[in-house]
Amino acid sequence: MRPGMRTLISLMAVMFAALVAPADAQLFGPRRVEVSLHASRAAIAPGETFTVVLRQRIAEHWHTYWRNPGAAGEPAELTWSLPPGFAAGQIQWPAPRAILAAGLVNYGYENEVLLPVEMRVSPSAQHGASAQFTADVYLVVCSEDTCIPEESTVSLSIPIVAQGRDDPEWAPRIAAALAALPRRDESVTARITGGPAPVLSVALPGARDPYFFAFERDALDYDEDQRASSGAEGFSIVLPPGVEPPGQAPLSGLLAYTDADGARHVLEISATPGPVLPNTSGVEYAEGASLDAASMVAAVVLAFLGGLILNIMPCVLPVLSVKALAFAGGAQAGEARKHGVFYFAGVMATFLALAGLLIALRGAGEAVGWGFQLQAPGVTAALALLFFVVGLNLAGVFHIGGSAQNAGASLTASGGAAGAFFTGALAVVAATPCTAPFMAGAIGVAITQSTATTLLIFAALGLGFALPLTALHFVPGLQRLIPKPGAWMERARNVLAFPMFAAAVWLAWVLAEQTGPRGVLALLAIAAALAFALFVARWSRIWLAAGALVFALTGAAFWRPLLGVEAQAALIAEPWSEARVTQLRNEGRGVFVNFTAAWCVTCKVNEAAAFTPRVAAAFAEENVAYLVADWTNRDDAIAAALTQHGRAGVPLYLFYPPDGEPQVLPQLLSEGLMLETIEGDAE
Amino acid sequence: MTGATKRNLVLGIGAVLVAGALGAAVLFNGGPALASIETGAQAPAFSVRDANGATRTLEEFRGRTVVLEWTNYGCPYVRKHYDSGNMQALQREATADGAVWLQVISSAPGEQGHLDGPGALARVQTDNAAPTATLLDPTGVMGRAYGARNTPHMFIIGGDGRVLYQGAIDDRPSARPSSLEGAHNYVRAALADIEAGRPVQIAETTPYGCSVKYG
Numbered sequence: 001m002r003p004g005m006r007t008l009i010s011l012m013a014v015m016f017a018a019l020v021a022p023a024d025a026q027l028f029g030p031r032r033v034e035v036s037l038h039a040s041r042a043a044i045a046p047g048e049t050f051t052v053v054l055r056q057r058i059a060e061h062w063h064t065y066w067r068n069p070g071a072a073g074e075p076a077e078l079t080w081s082l083p084p085g086f087a088a089g090q091i092q093w094p095a096p097r098a099i100l101a102a103g104l105v106n107y108g109y110e111n112e113v114l115l116p117v118e119m120r121v122s123p124s125a126q127h128g129a130s131a132q133f134t135a136d137v138y139l140v141v142c143s144e145d146t147c148i149p150e151e152s153t154v155s156l157s158i159p160i161v162a163q164g165r166d167d168p169e170w171a172p173r174i175a176a177a178l179a180a181l182p183r184r185d186e187s188v189t190a191r192i193t194g195g196p197a198p199v200l201s202v203a204l205p206g207a208r209d210p211y212f213f214a215f216e217r218d219a220l221d222y223d224e225d226q227r228a229s230s231g232a233e234g235f236s237i238v239l240p241p242g243v244e245p246p247g248q249a250p251l252s253g254l255l256a257y258t259d260a261d262g263a264r265h266v267l268e269i270s271a272t273p274g275p276v277l278p279n280t281s282g283v284e285y286a287e288g289a290s291l292d293a294a295s296m297v298a299a300v301v302l303a304f305l306g307g308l309i310l311n312i313m314p315c316v317l318p319v320l321s322v323k324a325l326a327f328a329g330g331a332q333a334g335e336a337r338k339h340g341v342f343y344f345a346g347v348m349a350t351f352l353a354l355a356g357l358l359i360a361l362r363g364a365g366e367a368v369g370w371g372f373q374l375q376a377p378g379v380t381a382a383l384a385l386l387f388f389v390v391g392l393n394l395a396g397v398f399h400i401g402g403s404a405q406n407a408g409a410s411l412t413a414s415g416g417a418a419g420a421f422f423t424g425a426l427a428v429v430a431a432t433p434c435t436a437p438f439m440a441g442a443i444g445v446a447i448t449q450s451t452a453t454t455l456l457i458f459a460a461l462g463l464g465f466a467l468p469l470t471a472l473h474f475v476p477g478l479q480r481l482i483p484k485p486g487a488w489m490e491r492a493r494n495v496l497a498f499p500m501f502a503a504a505v506w507l508a509w510v511l512a513e514q515t516g517p518r519g520v521l522a523l524l525a526i527a528a529a530l531a532f533a534l535f536v537a538r539w540s541r542i543w544l545a546a547g548a549l550v551f552a553l554t555g556a557a558f559w560r561p562l563l564g565v566e567a568q569a570a571l572i573a574e575p576w577s578e579a580r581v582t583q584l585r586n587e588g589r590g591v592f593v594n595f596t597a598a599w600c601v602t603c604k605v606n607e608a609a610a611f612t613p614r615v616a617a618a619f620a621e622e623n624v625a626y627l628v629a630d631w632t633n634r635d636d637a638i639a640a641a642l643t644q645h646g647r648a649g650v651p652l653y654l655f656y657p658p659d660g661e662p663q664v665l666p667q668l669l670s671e672g673l674m675l676e677t678i679e680g681d682a683e
Numbered sequence: 684m685t686g687a688t689k690r691n692l693v694l695g696i697g698a699v700l701v702a703g704a705l706g707a708a709v710l711f712n713g714g715p716a717l718a719s720i721e722t723g724a725q726a727p728a729f730s731v732r733d734a735n736g737a738t739r740t741l742e743e744f745r746g747r748t749v750v751l752e753w754t755n756y757g758c759p760y761v762r763k764h765y766d767s768g769n770m771q772a773l774q775r776e777a778t779a780d781g782a783v784w785l786q787v788i789s790s791a792p793g794e795q796g797h798l799d800g801p802g803a804l805a806r807v808q809t810d811n812a813a814p815t816a817t818l819l820d821p822t823g824v825m826g827r828a829y830g831a832r833n834t835p836h837m838f839i840i841g842g843d844g845r846v847l848y849q850g851a852i853d854d855r856p857s858a859r860p861s862s863l864e865g866a867h868n869y870v871r872a873a874l875a876d877i878e879a880g881r882p883v884q885i886a887e888t889t890p891y892g893c894s895v896k897y898g
Contacts, residue, residue, distance in 0.1 A: 072833055072894045074857055104832060104894045139757070140858055145795050149759045149858040217856075218889045221719070223832060237859055243850065475821045487735040574725075574843055 030150060032059040032141045037133060039119075039427060040165075040174040044131065045164035047123035051174050052088075052156065053114040054078060062143045063108045066096035068215055069140075070223035070251075071104035073147060074416040076115065078137035083131050085122025090117045095182050095254055095266040101144050105222045107213055114177040121160070130157045181255050182266040190255070190271035194247015201236035201253065201277040202269070209259040210235055218244040219251060232451070234280035237337050247273055296453070300460040307464025309411045315387070315503045318394055318496035319423070320469055339420035340473025344466045346424020351462030352455065354428070359451050377514045381562040384507035386430065388527050389534065391500035394493045398534045424466065431465065493578070515561045518599065522558035529554035531663060557608075576629035583655065588658055590624035592678070595652035596641060597631040602667060603651040610669035618678045712755025719830045721886045725827040726840040731787075733816040734803035737784070746842045748782040748877055752814070753789060753826065753895055755834040756806050757898065759858040760892035764835060765810045767863050770852075774813040777874055786817040787824030791898025796834065797821060809821035823897040827853055832842040839868050841877065850888030857891075 034057040052074070058065055078089045093115070096107040123130065134155040141148055166223035190204040202210055210228050214220050237612040251506065252270040261267060261602075261674040311318055392398060504527075513518045533547030572625035574580070577592055584591045596603040619626055629638045631650050640651055645664060655677050665677060720727065729795035730740045741749065752770070754761050764770035775782045788803060790796035798806055803817045821824055829838060839848035852870050859869075872884045 069856075072892060074891070106894075138859060142893070145896055146757070147858070223830075224719075426693050543835060546689055577745070580745065 011153055030153070031058065031150055032062045032143075033064060033139060033150055035139075035154055037138050037154045038114075038170045038174070039133075040157055040167060041158060041164050042167040043156055043159045043161040043165050044121045045162060045220065046121055046125040046127075046160065049118060049120050049265055050164070050165050051116050051175055051178060052172075053116050053133065053177060054091075054137065054154070056109065056113050056115070057108065057141070058111055058113070058141065060111075061104065062140050063099050063101070063110045064113070064141050064214070066107040066109070068107055068213065068217045070098070070107040070217075072101070072140050073108065073140050076137065078115075078117065081132075081134040082119075083122065083125070083420075086131065086133075088113075089118035089120075092118070092178075092179065092181055094180060098211060098213075101142060106142070114174070116174065116177055116181070121289055125160045127162055130159050132157050143229050146651055182268045184268040184270075188267060189277065190269045191274045191277050191302075192246050192251040192271040193276045194245065194273065197243070198239045198241050198246050199236050199276050199281075199670060200239055200246075200251065200271055201234060203234040203277055203282040204257065204270075205233050206260040207235055207257040209573045210237055210255060212237055212239065212253055214239075214246070214253040215243070215253065216252075218242050219246045229281045230480070231279040231281050234277060236276060244270075245453055246577045249273065272336055277547040299457055301458050303457045303460040304464035308467065309460040310431050311468050312463075313431060315499075316427055318500050319390065319430050320426050321492065321496055336473045338417055340470045342417045342420035343424040343473065343590075344422035344470045345429055347466035348424075348459065348462045349421075349452050350425040350428035351458050351465070355455050355458035361452055376451040377511055377519055377561070378563045379521070380507050380511045381515060381526075383429070384504045384511065384523055385527060385530060387500045387504040387507065389530065390430070391497040391504065392531060392534060394497035394500060396490070396494060396532070398538060428462075428465070438457075456659075461534045467610055469662075504674045518561040522561050525558050526551075526562075563582045563620065573626050573628040576627040577642070580627060584625045585625075585656055585658075588659045588676070590622060591627060591628060591654075591656040592624055593618070593652075593654040593656075595629045595631060595638065595647075595650045595654075597650050599632065600650045606651060606653075606667075606669040610674045612669050612671050612674075615671060615678065616675045622678055624678055684772040686850035692721060694728070703819075705794075710782070711833045715875075716866075720846055720849065724823050724846055725823075725844050726838070727848045729825045729828065731818045731820050731825050732800075733818050734798075734800045734807070737816075739818060739836060740818045741777070741817055741840065741844065744783045745844060746821055748842060748847075748864065748874070748875070749778075749840040750777055750782055750788050751829070751831075751838040751840070753831040754786050754800070755788070755790055755893060755896060756810070757795045759891035759898040761796075761834050763858050763860055763863065764852060765812070767860055769863055769868075770854070771812050772811065775870060776871070778815060780814060780874065780878060784814045786823075787820055788817065789820040789823045789831060790896040791823060794898060795893075796896055811860055826895055826897060831895050833890040834895060835892055836895070838844050839873050839877070839883075840872065847877060847883050848886050849890075850883075851890045851892075854888075856889075856897065863898045 036055045036057075037052060038055055039050060039052050041048075059062055065075045067075050069075060075093075076091070078088075078091065082088060092108070094113060096109060099106045099108055110297060116448040119133070130237045132155060134153060136151070136153050138149065138151050141150055162300050182396045190205075191199075191201045193199045193201065203211070208230060211226060219239075220242045221240035222242075226240065227238040228235055229238075231237075252268070254266050255269050256264065256266045311320060390571065443520070508520055508523055511523055515522075519613055529551045533544075533551040536547045572592075576595075581593065582593050593608070594603075596607070598604075618624075619674070629641065631642075632640045642649065645654065651667055653667075653669065654662050655665060663677070665673070701834060726741060728741050730738055733739050752774075755763075756765075761770075777784050786803075786807075788798055789799075793898060798819070798821065803819060807817060809813065818825065826833075831838075833851075835852050837848065837850065837852050841847045848869065850869060853866040853868045854862075857864040867893075869885055869888055872885065876883045
């Protein structure tokens, strides 16, 4: 059939399928898959084994399925009718393609596929007769928008002779199909590491763009991407887990990858459960991840330029400007050079320390990329506080070390050479959040490589970063470019405070994404306490002590969400409604209702103090339901309930014992009171 | 450098130049188009029109067991369950036991399985189906919120709004009518567990069938 004709027919088929109310699956139009049987042998001898293939010729834009169909569809099934004593093996599935259809990943075949089946001829087969091989074929063929089951019966007749012979047309084709089947490679070590994001790590250095086709459909999720990254000794793939996540038992499937020469391979592997193989992860693959000398130089140059540009990023510029202003304040030339060296050392040491940390984490199997440090809420919060404090300093709220003349050293308490070193370190730390969005692509290429390369790239980055200010220390001509000191210096400092505040605002938003409102509340509370402490500290020692105490108390009260330590408040809330209360009470359950709002400080203090893990356990033990009436936004039903209990606002705590009258709890709760209420009355 | 990386770079520079405040957007954008919901978590709220034009919400069924059935009348996997009467029988059993049964059509206009209100009502008649209502989700908002991937894709939501079951209708991922024989129906089993006050034994399975025809 001519291709154009076939397209027309499939098009008509689609229209037909859409028009006919398909009350019966058989009503779907003509076939989208032409199936036929072919054998490697033109004549067969008793007792021999040969190969039969089911050939599928699939219409354009349609696909059939592999043994694991992925997100939709199902594999072909063959039901054989064979002469007595003959035996057919299982389908030997060729490597599939990942076909994206309707946004979901399907594993299957397009255009044409040969499904080989091993066939054993009965040892007692009669010479001179013909063997009839018949298969009922059931398959599902899908396009982007339609799936159609197709059933057919195919057969093949082969003469039985004393001396079998190959089929001249099909023997070579079938041999090629068999040779192309994925082979199991026992020499490749593969591990599957369970967890919320299971990791498949494979010791195959130099391989890239890997993709894993699991044999078991339940193991993986097919609407999320597999994320691969490489290390010096192989690669790892973060697999989206399915209903039965991998990790406990060996995980078998096909691994497709591209080797160093650009050839694509498919291997059958079985990954054993265990920790991630060392040096098999880094960052996401960039195109052409394998670096030759030229791209290595390019990466180093890119990193150097990136470092230079970092100097003018808003997180960094204020820090450095203040350092530069120190010259205007009148630093001696000899001192300046020494400071320059120490500043340089500070920058380089910090960059290399970051690189070392990255390498160590990578070795430990963490899937890290640049900016990884911002993935920890604690680090995000600490950086936000740092920017806030630097901003306060620049705005003149407090001075470390006193006079305005000493502004350059004021950022770092120790002053002098050590001060210069720490200015360098601080500048790098301050640079990290700006680096993340800005440098992701450039560094991403570099840290897929070996440890030495990673260090080299980071050194180049540090060099570029340190250069401008170090040069300023060494070249008197440059120092003269800085205007004469004067009132403008204080103003410049004050203005530069605001980019720091802006950076802190951004980090607060990042924190909101990571921890939700609780983390932001914690950050802002600690920031306010810190500002208070810094502000009052200059008055007297007593004020300093008071400031430190306030800061310590606030920190103690709020640190949990920032370090990811959630209070184990396993209290599972459901939204309140009068109907729900009635229903639960009818079921004979105790009900506790918390009328609260996000803006109600008393409520939040109560929830933090009184809804402890012990209280949560008591709720569970006594089978008391916990309902929350959230009045953060206007809600007439909640307002009416509050009025009914004589309150104009939140908090209001109501406890309905399983039997008896509801009690109104005090507006200030404690753990003891809660336990007494829940346990005492529920018994 | 990939196109995406370039775009991130440009976005990043732009954001940094504005205030350094929005750079994180580059790090946090994207994500899969389909949500995944946790079994045991609160089911996503929805507000969609049914085939009669009334707005239906999850909230209105609070206190009752709700079965969601993603459907596409043109899908052979759906046909297997309707042409055999399997789905209709389950609908009648479930609703007789007090559960709410909602068919959901997330096929976009022009895609297979899309129906307007009268069309959906006619389809219910033709199939002699017995859902409580047929929800029309042509924009796919509800389907994506639930992470509905296939037709049929089944969800059971408890009276407290929690997802008690999600996945396939049974353990035979096939469009063959003969596969129904001896199949273990996960939805029937889960409904029996819920009715008996037991935890649902098999609470999550891999759904099978056609893909949902989102626009």
